[in-house]
Amino acid sequence: MEALQANRDTKDSELRQAQSELNTAVNELANAGKPKIPSKVADDLVDALQDVFTQIVHNISTCDLDVEFGMDYGNQVTLEHIDFSNVGISESDIYEVLQVMFNIVDEDFVNEDDSGKVDGKFV
Numbered sequence: 001m002e003a004l005q006a007n008r009d010t011k012d013s014e015l016r017q018a019q020s021e022l023n024t025a026v027n028e029l030a031n032a033g034k035p036k037i038p039s040k041v042a043d044d045l046v047d048a049l050q051d052v053f054t055q056i057v058h059n060i061s062t063c064d065l066d067v068e069f070g071m072d073y074g075n076q077v078t079l080e081h082i083d084f085s086n087v088g089i090s091e092s093d094i095y096e097v098l099q100v101m102f103n104i105v106d107e108d109f110v111n112e113d114d115s116g117k118v119d120g121k122f123v
Contacts, residue, residue, distance in 0.1 A: 041101065048097045053089070060087055 066083035098104060 045097070045101050048101065049094070052093050052097055056087065056089055056093070060084075 068081040070080040
């Protein structure tokens with residue numbers, strides 16, 4: 001009986017190790033094609049996008065909002081719903097933020113150096 005328990009403990013340990021390795025591999029695969037950026041750059045990007053969104057919210061015209069009012073039991077008018085679907089975020093505003101943060105190049109851009117290599121490879 002003790003041998004079976006020892007065998008089970010060993011297999012449980014192996015299973016936990018395999019699950020840990022699987023989780024690590026899944027995370028590495030999920031991040032495989034992503035460009036790496038320092039956390040400071042990510043923080044700056046978040047701040048810049050927040051500024052854009054804050055400006056948009058502050059500049060909303062009431063004409064762009066679809067609001068619904070109601071009357072509660074105390075005869076007070078209440079705001080029941082606000083629809084922001086007519087308030088848009090301009091692609092150009094977001095693109096401007098990205099242009100400030102990154103050197104955006106055309107997809108067809110190829111970096112050819114003096115050795116005849118294109119992106120580090122002979123063609």
